[in-house]
Amino acid sequence: MIVGVPKEIKPDEYRVAVVPAGVEQLKRAGHTTLVERGAGLGSGIKDEDYQALGAVIIDSPKEIFGEAELICKVKEPQPNEIAILNEGHTVFTYFHFAASRELTEGIINCGCTAVAYETIEDRDGRLPLLAPMSEVAGKMSIQEGAKYLEKPMEGRGILLGGIPGVEPANVLILGGGIVGSCAAKLAAGLGATVVVLDIDLYRLRYLDDVMPANVTTVYSTPEAIRRHLAEADLVIGAVLIPGARCPMLVPRDYLARMKPGAVIVDVGVDQGGCCETTRPTTHADPTYVVDGIVHYGVANMPGAVGRTSTFGLTNATISYLLRLANEGCAKACQADAGLALGVNTAHGTVTNKPVAEAFDLPYEPYTL
Numbered sequence: 001m002i003v004g005v006p007k008e009i010k011p012d013e014y015r016v017a018v019v020p021a022g023v024e025q026l027k028r029a030g031h032t033t034l035v036e037r038g039a040g041l042g043s044g045i046k047d048e049d050y051q052a053l054g055a056v057i058i059d060s061p062k063e064i065f066g067e068a069e070l071i072c073k074v075k076e077p078q079p080n081e082i083a084i085l086n087e088g089h090t091v092f093t094y095f096h097f098a099a100s101r102e103l104t105e106g107i108i109n110c111g112c113t114a115v116a117y118e119t120i121e122d123r124d125g126r127l128p129l130l131a132p133m134s135e136v137a138g139k140m141s142i143q144e145g146a147k148y149l150e151k152p153m154e155g156r157g158i159l160l161g162g163i164p165g166v167e168p169a170n171v172l173i174l175g176g177g178i179v180g181s182c183a184a185k186l187a188a189g190l191g192a193t194v195v196v197l198d199i200d201l202y203r204l205r206y207l208d209d210v211m212p213a214n215v216t217t218v219y220s221t222p223e224a225i226r227r228h229l230a231e232a233d234l235v236i237g238a239v240l241i242p243g244a245r246c247p248m249l250v251p252r253d254y255l256a257r258m259k260p261g262a263v264i265v266d267v268g269v270d271q272g273g274c275c276e277t278t279r280p281t282t283h284a285d286p287t288y289v290v291d292g293i294v295h296y297g298v299a300n301m302p303g304a305v306g307r308t309s310t311f312g313l314t315n316a317t318i319s320y321l322l323r324l325a326n327e328g329c330a331k332a333c334q335a336d337a338g339l340a341l342g343v344n345t346a347h348g349t350v351t352n353k354p355v356a357e358a359f360d361l362p363y364e365p366y367t368l
Contacts, residue, residue, distance in 0.1 A: 001031050001032075001069055001070055001325045001326075001328075002031070002032045002033075002034060002067055002068045002069055002070070003018070003026055003031055003032070003033045003034070003068060003069075003070045003071075003072060003321070003325055004033075004034045004064040004065065004067065004068025004070070004071045004072070005017050005018045005033060005034065005035045005036065005039055005055075005064070005072055005073075006036045006039065006061045006064050006065070006071065006073060006081070007036040007037075007038055007039040007061065008039070008042075008073065008074050008075055008303075009061075009078050009080075009081070010075045010076075010078060010300060010303070011282050011283070011284065012282055012283035012284055012300070012303060012304065013042070013074065013075055013300055013303040013306075014042025014043060014303050014304070014306025014307075014309075014310075015042065015043060015074040015075075015302065015303055015306050015309050015310045015313065016039045016040045016042065016043050016045065016074065016306075016310050017072040017073050017074050017092075017093065017313075017314070017317070018033065018035070018072055018314060018318075018321070019040070019043075019045060019310060019311060019314045020040075020045065020049045020050050020052065020053040020055070021053070021314075021318075022314055022318045022321065023035070023050055023053045023054050023055045024053040024054060025318060025322060026054075026321070026322065026325060027053070027054035029322060029325065029326055031325045031326075032056065033050075033054065033055045033056065034055070034056050034058045034063075034064045034067060034068055035047070035050045035055040035056070035057055035058065036057075036058055036059075036060075036061055036064055037057050037058065037059050040310075042306040043306040043307045043309075043310040043311075044306075044307045045310075061081070061084075062084055065081070065084045065085065065089070066084070068089075069088065069089065069090065070089075070090050070092065070321075070324055070325055071085075071089055071090070071091045071092065071093075072092045072093065072317075072321055073091065073092070073093035073094075074093060074094065074303075074310075074313065075093065075094055075300060075303075076093060076094060076095050076096065076100075076103055077091060077093070077103075077106075077107070079106070082103075082106040082107065082110055083110075085107075085110040085111075085112045086110060086111060086112065087110075087111035087112060087347060087348075088112075089110075089112040089113070090112065090113045090115060090324065090328075090329045091107075091112050091113070091114050091115065092115045092117070092317075092320070092321060092324060093115075093116070093117060094116065094117045094118055094133075094270075095107070095114055095116040095117075095118070095344055096116075096118060096270045096271055097114075097116070097243070097344055097345075097352070097355040097358070098243060098244050098245045098271055098272065098354060098355055098358040099245065099269075099270055099271050099272045099280075101359050104345075104350070104355060104358075104359060104361070107345050108345055108348055108349070108350065108361075109348070111347055111348045112345070113329050113343060113345065113346045113347070114343070114344045114345040114346070115324065115329065115339075115342045115343055115344070116243070116342050116343075116344045116352075117129035117130060117317065117342070118130045118242065118243070119242050119243045119341050119342050119344060119352060120320065120338055120339055120341060120342035121242075121338040121341050122338055123338065127242060128316050129313070129316050129317055129320070129342075130178075130240075130242075131178055131316065132309075132312035132313050132315065132316050133302045133309060133312070133313060134177070134178035134179045134182070134240075135178055135179075135182050135312070136301070136302040136305060136308060136309050136312060137179055137182075137267045137301045137302055138178060138179040138180065138181070138182025138183040138186070138236075138238065138267070139182050139183070139186050140301050140302065140304070140305070141179070141183045141236045141238070141265045141267050141301070142160070142171070142183050142186040142187045142190070142234075142236070143186075144265055144286070144296055144298075144301070145160075145171075145234040145236065145263050145265045145296065146159075146160040146190070146234075148263045148265075148286075148287055148294050148296055149169065149233060149234060149261075149263050151261075153287070153294070154261065154287070154289055154294050155261050155262075155263050155294055156233055156259060156260070156261035156262060156263075157261070158233050160187065160190050160191070160192050160234070161190040161191025161192060162191060162192075167193075168191045168192045168193055169192045169193070169233040169234055170192070170193050170195070170231050170232050170233050170234075171183075171184075171187045171192045171193065171194045171195070171232065171233070171234045171235075171236065172195050172197070172228045172229065172231075172232035172234070172235045172236070173187075173194065173195065173196045173197065173235075173236045173238055174197050174220070174225070174235065174236065174237050174238055174239055174249055174250075174274055175196075175197070175198060175236075175237070175238035175239040175240065175274075176196045176197075176198035176200065176203045176204060176207050176217070176238075177198075177203070177238060177239075177240060179236075179238035179240070179267050180196055180198070180236065180238035181196075181207060181211075183236045183238060183267075184196050184207070184211060184215050185211070187234075188211065188212045188214050188215050189212075191214070192214070192234075193214055194211075194214060194215040194216070195215075195216050195217075195218055195228050195232075196211075196215060196216070196217050196218070197217075197218050197219070197220035197224060197225065197228065198217070198219070198220055199219065199220050201219065204217040204218075204219065205217075220249075225249055225250065225254070226254060226257060229250070229254055229257050229258050230257045230258065230259075232258065232259075232262060233259065233262050233263070234262065234263050234264075234265070235250075235258075235262065235263070235264045235265070236265050236267065237249070237250075237264065237265065237266035237267055237268050237269075237273060237274040237275055237278070238267050238268070239268055239274045240268060240271065241271075241354070242354070243344070243352050243353075243354040243355055244271070244354035244355075244357070244358060245271055245272040245354075245358050246268040246271045246272045246273055246274045247274060248274060248275075248276055249274040249275070250264075250274060250275040250276060250277075251276045252276045252277050252290070252291070255277065255290065255291040255292070255293050256291065258292075258293055260292040260293075261292065261293075261294065262293050262294070263293070263294045263295075263296065264277075264278070264293055264294070264295050264296065265296040266278040266295070266296070266297055267301065269281075269297040269298070269299050270299040270300070273297065275295070277290040277291075277293075277295060278295060278297050279295075279297055280297050280298075280299040281295075281296070281297040281298050281299070282298060282299075283298055283300075283303070283304050286298050320339060320342075323335075323336070323339065324339075329343070333366065340366055343366045346366055349362065349364040350362065350363055350364070351363070351364060351365060351366040
């Protein structure tokens with residue numbers, strides 16, 4: 001099979017979908033990998049590194065899309081990429097369809113098979129291709145939140161960990177999954193006072209056992225959210241429902257309870273976000289202020305640390321990419337029900353129920 005790896009064109013996106021070691025594995029399995037010139041530079045990977053392990057370097061993305069059957073990306077296809085996709089393509093990437101009707105309709109209309117990293121499950125029901133980027137985003141949420149608490153960034157002018165004689169910042173984390181636990185661990189390590197809210201009591205018990213003493217777990221209710229928002233200097237939105245839009249946990253009127261200059265980092269922005277006032281931003285222009293609260297809504301946070309993110313992501317994706325290349329999408333999904341959950345659209349139909357429900361579109365199960 002011919003596998004295509006185009007250069008990512010979303011603004012400030014520095015990741016690449018396949019590293020040279022992956023090219024070598026694909027070659028050993030009998031596949032040809034076309035890599036767009038310069039695709040790896042944002043992750044510190046030269047074209048020569050790809051060529052040394054068997055990649056064919058291509059100048060034009062149109063040529064890659066024209067020849068490759070399996071397109072491997074990091075972020076969702078952009079409009080000019082959708083324009084050159086067709087029913088013969090299988091596209092393997094993050095899609096996050098529930099956040100964008102335009103993207104969903106574009107992919108339906110082009111007819112390609114969309115295999116979304118974020119809805120693939122392993123045998124234990126975990127999300128193996130979302131996990132590494134959730135780890136990056138969780139840690140980055142604290143790193144970025146600490147920066148935007150600074151007064152020149154329109155924040156409250158608070159040092160996250162405080163100093164002797166001056167109390168540290170209060171960090172509220174909505175969601176105790178991978179994003180939330182990584183954020184809590186880093187915030188606690190910096191000395192902040194951390195509260196993690198979740199509705200899963202088993203998860204809260206686990207976090208209570210493994211987190212340091214400056215992390216408190218609280219069962220999430222609207223009352224608990226309102227109460228802890230009033231104390232928070234930094235709020236991390238870390239809620240996820242696979243394939244679906246994030247639940248709305250912070251309506252706009254809750255912002256009035258918060259301290260002026262407090263910061264919200266909504267990691268789930270690419271799934272719509274858990275705050276009513278969240279909207280997507282970019283690394284070039286990451287924040288805006290609503291009702292005195294600083295909002296950080298960058299939709300591709302891990303893209304800023306391209307090298308770490310690329311290698312973390314490709315460690316997880318390569319085994320699935322090899323299966324898709326070796327067997328084709330239908331056969332690979334027939335052998336792995338968790339991989340089949342990654343098929344969000346196929347041949348002009350929506351095959352993921354939460355995506356169909358998000359936009360009131362017809363749903364058809366993926367037929368193997």
